[in-house]
Amino acid sequence: MKILFVVSEVEDLAKTGGLADVAKALPIELKKLGHEVIIVMPYYKAIADKFSAPVVIDEQTLFANHKPYRFQLRQLQIENVPVYCVDYPDYFDRNGFYTDGYHAYPDNAERFAFFAGAALQASKSLDFQPDIVHCNDWHTALTPYFMKTHSSEFFANSKSILTIHNGAFHGTHRLDQIPFLHDQYELHNQLDGDAVNFLRIGIRYANKINTVSPNYAKELLTTLGSHMLYHEFQQRKDDVSGILNGCDYSQWDPATDKHLPENFDVDNPAGKQSCKRELQKKTGFAEDPKIPLIGMVCRLTEQKGFGYLLPVLEDLLQHNIQLLIIGTGDPSIGEVLKRLAQIHPDRFIFINTFSEELAHLLEAGSDFFLMPSLFEPCGLNQMYSLAYGTIPIVRGVGGLKDTVIDMLNQPDQATGFVFENPDSTALLSCVQRALLYYYEFPESFAHMKKRAMQSRFTWQQAAQRYVELYQSC
Numbered sequence: 001m002k003i004l005f006v007v008s009e010v011e012d013l014a015k016t017g018g019l020a021d022v023a024k025a026l027p028i029e030l031k032k033l034g035h036e037v038i039i040v041m042p043y044y045k046a047i048a049d050k051f052s053a054p055v056v057i058d059e060q061t062l063f064a065n066h067k068p069y070r071f072q073l074r075q076l077q078i079e080n081v082p083v084y085c086v087d088y089p090d091y092f093d094r095n096g097f098y099t100d101g102y103h104a105y106p107d108n109a110e111r112f113a114f115f116a117g118a119a120l121q122a123s124k125s126l127d128f129q130p131d132i133v134h135c136n137d138w139h140t141a142l143t144p145y146f147m148k149t150h151s152s153e154f155f156a157n158s159k160s161i162l163t164i165h166n167g168a169f170h171g172t173h174r175l176d177q178i179p180f181l182h183d184q185y186e187l188h189n190q191l192d193g194d195a196v197n198f199l200r201i202g203i204r205y206a207n208k209i210n211t212v213s214p215n216y217a218k219e220l221l222t223t224l225g226s227h228m229l230y231h232e233f234q235q236r237k238d239d240v241s242g243i244l245n246g247c248d249y250s251q252w253d254p255a256t257d258k259h260l261p262e263n264f265d266v267d268n269p270a271g272k273q274s275c276k277r278e279l280q281k282k283t284g285f286a287e288d289p290k291i292p293l294i295g296m297v298c299r300l301t302e303q304k305g306f307g308y309l310l311p312v313l314e315d316l317l318q319h320n321i322q323l324l325i326i327g328t329g330d331p332s333i334g335e336v337l338k339r340l341a342q343i344h345p346d347r348f349i350f351i352n353t354f355s356e357e358l359a360h361l362l363e364a365g366s367d368f369f370l371m372p373s374l375f376e377p378c379g380l381n382q383m384y385s386l387a388y389g390t391i392p393i394v395r396g397v398g399g400l401k402d403t404v405i406d407m408l409n410q411p412d413q414a415t416g417f418v419f420e421n422p423d424s425t426a427l428l429s430c431v432q433r434a435l436l437y438y439y440e441f442p443e444s445f446a447h448m449k450k451r452a453m454q455s456r457f458t459w460q461q462a463a464q465r466y467v468e469l470y471q472s473c
Ligand SMILES: Nc1ncnc2c1ncn2[C@@H]1O[C@H](COP(=O)(O)OP(=O)(O)O[C@H]2O[C@H](CO)[C@@H](O)[C@H](O)[C@H]2O)[C@@H](O)[C@H]1O
Pocket: 016, 017, 018, 019, 021, 022, 165, 166, 212, 245, 297, 298, 299, 326, 327, 328, 353, 354, 355, 356, 359, 376, 377, 378, 379, 380, 381, 382, 399
């Protein structure tokens, strides 16, 4: 099959979160299965500064609202998958991808409406006639709409898939502030008040909608879990499915990870202790091998459970633990974490940065990984944690429920600790349960670590499921 993969970020080129991990790993795996895949993404300043990709198509013109949008197409390569970057400096030659560091760019809707159209234009200019146009999240959710309403003969046999990595972000913006869409009259009777909801449009127009775990797919079909899109998901319920993300073990394997001071694996676990020591040393904790080290790496946002973690953080720090949080995002969450870290320097360190290297060391050197998400479409860090023998403490929601087996429910197969209710009490008592187990049952804890390291969620399996989905269109 010929697959056009349209996405706003790709690991190694531009990354703010898990979307980028998927946008690299899945196309590579599809290619390995023998399919022809190209990726189209924006040419951000960060990419230009680092790679200065060669121009492959000098001038493209996209007409919208009677105005010509002229852009260039540049090419890079991720392993053997071609990545075509839409170079339109007015929209993408900026320091951030989506924000200036504090606020979302006010013209994000215009930028990504343009990108959703430009991706199709790029495919045409490259004479790449896709069987499948695979779109991802709200940034690219208008592509299926453009295919159905404006498409030429070129896309007559192409089908579209919309993968939802995060249903909370809809891309809702006033139509009168999106010049690129001013002459899209089909949208006028599909507005929320005076705003276009990109994700809603994508759900309506894509041939199939999927998300990144079976359990989150089920949640999207409920009133509570649908992120206010219950009606849309219900209307398309026969076309909604879930495919669990994989874990990219070529990047996240403690036996080969280049970021670690010492590698380890399930049969030779000793190196994990050196990683813990290095992590403690690097971050400023006391180098104590016995004290349980709980790590967390994530975007600082409500989604990750800070709403009920912050009120109980000081109670958590009453215990003899080392808690390390690495993250960037919402400055109001960052401020609280900073303040608490100053009050409890021996037990809590907060590092307000985005660092791949530290993320790898934290996964390897921690005893537990905390992921108390309010919602979690799939979650990748719990999979990385399992691979590194770092026991996940998670809320049983979305993909976390599909990937972590709780100690209480299935003691013989358990790989972590799971709580249900999205509240501080449930979170605190789950962490306490995990700590008790760590101290009281070291042997069983070692078995649990072994089971965790042996669990496998491969991209090969996920890619095969995507091929089945493509074939069902
Ligand atoms: N400060 C930091 N420094 C270094 N690395 C950092 C970092 N903050 C985050 N990361 C990295 O970003 C990725 C986060 O991935 P997740 O899947 O856990 O969450 P995210 O919510 O971004 O993704 C969304 O999309 C993915 C992909 O489908 C879904 O799994 C998920 O549930 C959904 O919310 C991981 O690779 C993590 O290590």
